[in-house]
Amino acid sequence: MRVYCPHCESKAVITSRQKLSTSVFDIYCSCTNVKECGATFVYVVAYKHDLNPPRGDVARLAAGVLKNIPKPMQIELLEDN
């Protein structure tokens, strides 16, 4: 993960992190532009959403949909592959 200083936009380094929950962290950062800036700051990093859900979730979703359609149609759909 690349972090930039919000003040001078130079690269920053992550010096530590604090877990606030399973999907939210505070990351403590230090600007590498020490001569002109040298700021230290905290970013919040949080999970937002999935681009691809976990495979198990997709299988459970597909199974739930399949259960709700007639058996002959289930077989027909599964045989198409």
Ligand SMILES: [Zn+2]
């Ligand atoms: Zn800076």
